[in-house]
Structures are given as C-alpha cells and as structure tokens.
Amino acid sequence: xxxxxxxxxxxxxxxxxxxxxxxxxxxxxxxxxxxxxxxxxxxxxxxxxxxxxxxxxxxxxxxxxxxxxxxxxxxxxxxxxxxxxxxxxxxxxxxxxxxxxxxxxxxxxxxxxxxxxxxxxxxxxxxxxxxxxxxxxxxxxxxxxx
Numbered sequence: 001x002x003x004x005x006x007x008x009x010x011x012x013x014x015x016x017x018x019x020x021x022x023x024x025x026x027x028x029x030x031x032x033x034x035x036x037x038x039x040x041x042x043x044x045x046x047x048x049x050x051x052x053x054x055x056x057x058x059x060x061x062x063x064x065x066x067x068x069x070x071x072x073x074x075x076x077x078x079x080x081x082x083x084x085x086x087x088x089x090x091x092x093x094x095x096x097x098x099x100x101x102x103x104x105x106x107x108x109x110x111x112x113x114x115x116x117x118x119x120x121x122x123x124x125x126x127x128x129x130x131x132x133x134x135x136x137x138x139x140x141x142x143x144x145x146x
Contacts, residue, residue, distance in 0.1 A: 004028050004074040005096065005130045011038040011051060012076045012137050018043060022137040025051035025075040027059045027068065027092075034059045034071065051075060052083040056090050067091045076134040078127060081106030084113035087123060094124040098134025 004026050011024025015038030026036040035058035040049040052075055060066055068090045076098040079087060084106040087095060097107070106113045107125060114122040 002074070002096075002129070004033065004072075005076075005098065007033060007036050008051075008074045008076050008098070009130060009133055009137070011036050012134070013038075015039045015051070016137060016141050022141045023051045023075065023077045025055045025073060027055040027071055027073050029059075029068070029071045034062055048082065050080065050083050052079055053086055056086055060090065069093065072096065073123075074129070076130070077101055077138065078105035078107050078109065080104050081111040081113055084111070085119075088114060088119050088121045091121045092123045094126065096126045096129045098128070098130045099138060100127060100131070 007026040008024040012022040015024060016022035020039040020042055024038045027034045035055040037051050037054035039051050040054060041047060052073065059068055059071065070093055072094040073087060073092050074096045078097050078099065078101040100108060102109045108127055113119055
C-alpha cells in the first residue's frame with residue numbers, strides 16, 4: 001500500500017473517531033502531500049464537506065489556482081458524483097481510490113462522471129487501492145449505527 005493511501009486511511013480513521021463517515025483523502029504534487037482531510041460533513045453542517053472537496057479547496061488555496069495540474073488524489077472511497085465533477089474541474093492528473101461504492105459512487109458506478117461527453121477532463125483512474133482496509137473502516141462505522 002502506498003504511503004499516500006496510508007495517509008488517506010489515517011484521515012478516514014480520524015473522521016470515524018469524530019463521528020463522521022470514515023472517508024479520507026490526500027492530494028499529492030511532486031511526491032509530496034499538499035493537503036489531507038477526512039470528512040467533516042457533520043462538524044461543519046455542510047453536505048459538501050467531503051474529504052475530497054476539502055483537500056481540493058486547501059490545495060487550490062495553497063497554490064493560488066483553481067486548477068491542480070500534475071496533482072494526484074488518493075481517497076479511501078470511490079468519489080460521489082459531486083466530488084468526481086470537482087476532481088474533473090480541478091484537472092487532477094490521477095485518482096486513486098480504495099473501496100468501490102456501487103450505491104453512491106460517481107466514477108465506476110452511478111453517474112460515471114468522467115465518461116460523460118460534458119466532462120472536459122478525465123483523470124487516470126485506479127480503483128481498489130487498499131480496498132480491503134477502506135471497506136473494513138466503512139463496514140465497522142455503519143455497523144455501530146445499526
């Protein structure tokens with residue numbers, strides 16, 4: 001497992017400890033993390049405070065640009081359609097994700113945002129990275145809610 005996916009998993013674990021759905025993300029440029037975050041939907045009372053959106057915002061602010069050319073995103077769960085659209089708009093070079101999300105995913109499932117003719121940028125996509133660990137975090141979290 002890559003060290004960047006390990007960072008994303010640590011962010012997901014921290015999110016779970018805060019009562020958030022355990023999804024973590026890290027944005028990397030030139031082999032160095034620019035931003036890392038876990039979901040903060042509940043803490044911010046903001047339905048857009050997904051881990052992916054938070055790291056995109058932080059990296060864009062740090063670089064002073066709405067485009068993140070040459071950056072790679074590691075996330076523990078297949079991005080939803082909202083996050084996939086933001087990833088395309090930010091022009092992320094590569095997307096690595098852990099668990100697949102047949103119900104809410106927007107990359108390999110559901111809306112398949114990158115496959116739409118209206119999508120102007122499609123990153124390279126690599127799914128199933130640390131899938132077992134990512135899925136286990138999600139299962140454990142949702143088991144406690146039931």
